[in-house]
Amino acid sequence: MTQPEKTILRALAGETLPTPPIWMMRQAGRYLPEYRATRAQAGDFLSLCYNPDLAAEVTLQPIRRYGFDAAILFADILLLPQALGPELWFETGEGPRMQTTTTMDQVRALKPTHAIHDTLSPVYETVRILSRELPRETTLIGFAGAPWTVATYMIAGRGSKDQGAAHALKNTDRATFTALIDRITEATVEYLSAQVEAGAEVVKLFDSWAGSLKGQDFEDFAVAPAAKIIAAMKARHPGLPVIAFPREAGAGYIGFAAKTGADCVALDNSITPEWGAANVQTTGCVQGNLAPEHMVTGGEALVRETRRVVEAFRKGPHIFNLGHGITPDANPDNVQLMIDTVRGA
Numbered sequence: 001m002t003q004p005e006k007t008i009l010r011a012l013a014g015e016t017l018p019t020p021p022i023w024m025m026r027q028a029g030r031y032l033p034e035y036r037a038t039r040a041q042a043g044d045f046l047s048l049c050y051n052p053d054l055a056a057e058v059t060l061q062p063i064r065r066y067g068f069d070a071a072i073l074f075a076d077i078l079l080l081p082q083a084l085g086p087e088l089w090f091e092t093g094e095g096p097r098m099q100t101t102t103t104m105d106q107v108r109a110l111k112p113t114h115a116i117h118d119t120l121s122p123v124y125e126t127v128r129i130l131s132r133e134l135p136r137e138t139t140l141i142g143f144a145g146a147p148w149t150v151a152t153y154m155i156a157g158r159g160s161k162d163q164g165a166a167h168a169l170k171n172t173d174r175a176t177f178t179a180l181i182d183r184i185t186e187a188t189v190e191y192l193s194a195q196v197e198a199g200a201e202v203v204k205l206f207d208s209w210a211g212s213l214k215g216q217d218f219e220d221f222a223v224a225p226a227a228k229i230i231a232a233m234k235a236r237h238p239g240l241p242v243i244a245f246p247r248e249a250g251a252g253y254i255g256f257a258a259k260t261g262a263d264c265v266a267l268d269n270s271i272t273p274e275w276g277a278a279n280v281q282t283t284g285c286v287q288g289n290l291a292p293e294h295m296v297t298g299g300e301a302l303v304r305e306t307r308r309v310v311e312a313f314r315k316g317p318h319i320f321n322l323g324h325g326i327t328p329d330a331n332p333d334n335v336q337l338m339i340d341t342v343r344g345a
């Protein structure tokens with residue numbers, strides 16, 4: 001294989017670059033006026049996700065405006081469970097709602113894995129459009145939710161602060177809980193494979209609620225499913241780079257890449273960049289981890305903390321990013337200031 005030229009792929013291959021490549025979680029989102037305009041044209045959020053032309057358009061908007069080094073497919077982690085059967089909708093101002101899956105009969109009633117493509121084919125079309133339209137230097141990232149995080153929404157039927165319903169099922173009906181995790185794991189491989197076949201060059205697993213899994217639960221339901229998915233993806237697509245994001249894993253970040261086979265571990269901003277460099281970057285590429293609040297507040301603190309992240313990770317492979325998604329109240333000018341600071345302008 002020839003050496004990759006795209007900066008994101010070089011960092012993922014373990015190269016230390018003089019300037020870290022940069023992209024941003026939720027870079028296509030409500031903080032951008034052009035996103036709000038396209039979303040209004042689509043109607044609601046799910047209609048936007050399932051409209052390949054408009055989903056590709058919002059994916060491209062932050063690339064045009066800022067020249068990020070990567071584009072992330074515009075979709076949502078809850079499209080996959082929806083494709084397995086449960087209804088999904090978004091309550092305005094509140095977030096996602098799903099028909100719940102909490103019994104063995106309901107797990108058995110989920111659609112077979114191969115049937116997900118009936119629902120998800122517009123997402124693959126979005127990927128195909130993007131792989132044609134992105135600038136040649138921009139890397140296209142596909143993604144899925146990790147099984148635990150997806151399960152928390154399927155079990156509770158909505159987002160929750162403590163993932164209480166999922167923990168309760170895990171502790172009271174282990175057979176149903178593990179059957180659900182296994183079904184999501186299998187479907188995730190199928191979904192990510194279809195994204196790669198359509199043109200995604202990297203895939204990222206979002207485990208937003210990994211931090212609520214402690215001790216052996218973290219090993220069983222954050223580490224083990226990620227390891228299974230990554231092994232299957234690498235067997236099907238040799239050389240495919242994978243980013244894993246076990247958000248708020250804390251000490252669980254240590255050794256996560258080695259245990260799961262991930263090429264890069266994305267770090268949230270509950271840890272300092274110095275801690276991440278000393279404990280995680282020692283074994284490979286890391287991504288992160290500026291606090292998203294700086295995109296709201298800007299100014300000297302943004303510049304200082306951006307430089308601190310770049311400095312802390314300077315000695316190893318690093319992809320600059322926020323520690324979590326940018327929020328709707330962010331100021332687009334602050335994103336430009338972050339990029340200029342990273343690139344040394």
Ligand SMILES: Cc1c2[nH]c(c1CCC(=O)O)Cc1[nH]c(c(CCC(=O)O)c1C)Cc1[nH]c(c(CCC(=O)O)c1C)Cc1[nH]c(c(C)c1CCC(=O)O)C2
Nearest residue numbers: 025026027028029045072073074075076077095206208325
């Ligand atoms: C937990 C989770 C979800 N979705 C996602 C996660 C994991 C990452 C994380 O922790 O943020 C992941 C996600 N969601 C979205 C993407 C697209 C790619 C990107 O820009 O990063 C990705 C990678 C678009 C989106 N997903 C959502 C929006 C906002 C929708 C809108 O336009 O109103 C976007 C741009 C909606 C969404 N989707 C989800 C919730 C809880 C919400 C509501 C919260 C909110 O309103 O911000 C589920």
